[in-house]
Amino acid sequence: MFRKILIANRGEIALRIIRACRELDIRTVAVHSEADQDSLHVRFSDEHICIGPPPSRESYLNVPRILAAAEITGADAVHPGYGFLAENAEFAEICERAGLVFIGPTPEQIRRMGDKAEARRTMIAADVPVVPGSTEPTDDEASGLAEARRIGFPVMIKAAAGGGGKGMRAAFDEDEFKRGFTVARNEAEANFGNPTVYLEKLVERPRHVEIQVLGDRHGSVVHLGERDCSIQRRHQKLIEEAPSPSVTPELREAMGAAAVKGARAIGYHGAGTVEFLLAPDGQFYFMEMNTRIQVEHPVTELVTSTDLIKEQIRVAAGEKLALREPPPLVGHSIECRINAEDPEQGFRPSPGTITTFHAPGGPGVRVDTHIYDGYVVPPFYDSMLAKLVVHGTTRDEARRRAYHALEEFILEGIHSTIPFLRQVLAHPDFVSGDVDTGFVERYLARS
Ligand code: MV4
Numbered sequence: 001m002f003r004k005i006l007i008a009n010r011g012e013i014a015l016r017i018i019r020a021c022r023e024l025d026i027r028t029v030a031v032h033s034e035a036d037q038d039s040l041h042v043r044f045s046d047e048h049i050c051i052g053p054p055p056s057r058e059s060y061l062n063v064p065r066i067l068a069a070a071e072i073t074g075a076d077a078v079h080p081g082y083g084f085l086a087e088n089a090e091f092a093e094i095c096e097r098a099g100l101v102f103i104g105p106t107p108e109q110i111r112r113m114g115d116k117a118e119a120r121r122t123m124i125a126a127d128v129p130v131v132p133g134s135t136e137p138t139d140d141e142a143s144g145l146a147e148a149r150r151i152g153f154p155v156m157i158k159a160a161a162g163g164g165g166k167g168m169r170a171a172f173d174e175d176e177f178k179r180g181f182t183v184a185r186n187e188a189e190a191n192f193g194n195p196t197v198y199l200e201k202l203v204e205r206p207r208h209v210e211i212q213v214l215g216d217r218h219g220s221v222v223h224l225g226e227r228d229c230s231i232q233r234r235h236q237k238l239i240e241e242a243p244s245p246s247v248t249p250e251l252r253e254a255m256g257a258a259a260v261k262g263a264r265a266i267g268y269h270g271a272g273t274v275e276f277l278l279a280p281d282g283q284f285y286f287m288e289m290n291t292r293i294q295v296e297h298p299v300t301e302l303v304t305s306t307d308l309i310k311e312q313i314r315v316a317a318g319e320k321l322a323l324r325e326p327p328p329l330v331g332h333s334i335e336c337r338i339n340a341e342d343p344e345q346g347f348r349p350s351p352g353t354i355t356t357f358h359a360p361g362g363p364g365v366r367v368d369t370h371i372y373d374g375y376v377v378p379p380f381y382d383s384m385l386a387k388l389v390v391h392g393t394t395r396d397e398a399r400r401r402a403y404h405a406l407e408e409f410i411l412e413g414i415h416s417t418i419p420f421l422r423q424v425l426a427h428p429d430f431v432s433g434d435v436d437t438g439f440v441e442r443y444l445a446r447s
Pocket of ligand 1: 230235277
């Protein structure tokens with residue numbers, strides 16, 4: 001097992017990794033920017049090193065500084081968390097070359113799933129269902145249009161190098177296609193330096209359902225059920241839950257088997273997430289594979305009684321997975337992301353000093369956060385401050401628990417998403433579980 005892990009991240013996930021390391025008797029090294037001097041991940045780590053000025057480029061994305069910190073402290077592994085360098089194949093490669101174990105999959109696996117068109121080809125070859133569409137990306141409008149006619153409208157135009165909805169356009173007819181193709185191509189070029197796009201049949205009113213997988217370095221892969229992440233706004237998830245209210249045991253088995261097949265096809269090891277679009281007719285289609293631990297991993301932890309961060313560390317150290325088959329899912333879990341944003345002002349970031357902080361408690365209530373009374377929310381990073389994660393025997397118990405816990409959550413001095421989250425939890429369509437990825441936009445358009 002590792003002796004010392006460097007955590008190349010900040011905020012709640014850095015703290016979450018520190019807690020896992022303590023349980024495994026592994027020492028921790030926190031790296032931090034000048035803006036995070038007073039952060040809890042710095043205070044609760046065994047050692048800490050400042051790696052640069054506040055902007056991420058100069059600190060949390062500064063590879064030479066992070067490697068120097070690992071060298072100085074004698075760390076033997078690096079946990080990248082999520083965001084920042086977590087899906088940077090080059091970083092994973094550089095770590096390995098420096099003799100540090102990267103806690104995650106191989107650079108090759110990261111690279112392969114990072115290229116969306118390549119990921120799609122890989123899944124087709126592995127017999128995982130993908131949305132009907134093209135396999136060869138193009139940057140030529142005429143050949144794109146011919147392909148769109150073959151697939152049949154409506155279609156979705158997607159950047160080959162994309163992800164997270166950038167360089168993506170829906171087109172319901174040829175006119176819309178011509179305009180959308182140019183926009184998607186330009187966005188793809190500007191954001192990813194690659195103008196090629198590919199086409200898929202548009203799936204209308206889909207749910208976002210993703211399967212958690214774990215693989216070890218001995219060829220074992222298991223899945224741990226799904227998370228429903230349909231409550232999103234502009235591709236930022238707001239509420240996630242496990243299990244999905246729209247997934248039956250039979251569908252779970254089919255989606256789980258598809259996810260495991262896809263992961264096995266690339267010899268995947270570590271924690272990963274296979275994202276699917278779930279159509280209203282019950283058909284599911286591969287979208288993307290995320291080769292990292294995700295923000296919403298706790299809902300899976302609570303329904304499977306698994307510590308996913310500890311599992312990530314164990315498999316990175318070469319241990320075999322203890323889990324041989326999907327664990328039973330017990331009860332229901334819901335996560336609410338509490339962001340320093342003002343829902344009344346179009347979710348505008350709201351940094352500043354937290355003048356009063358009180359976290360809720362009680363049965364089935366977990367709060368993952370790095371903030372405290374007097375904490376100053378810096379303007380430089382992601383606006384997520386805390387995750388409220390609840391567990392209940394039934395979905396309704398979990399939902400009501402989350403609603404009341406948010407009422408107990410005191411956060412003063414800045415604006416937060418708490419009031420908005422409570423409105424969603426009380427919305428009749430959320431109560432009945434009848435939501436799709438368009439829920440938040442429709443809701444906001446009406447209010
Ligand atoms: C789609 C789709 C409908 N049809 N593909 C959004 C981000 C990227 N990962 C894929 N996305 C979508 N791909 C086809 N063929 C709808 C979306 C989509 C979406 C997916 C998941 C969660 C939220 C979403 C919001 C808008 C669009």
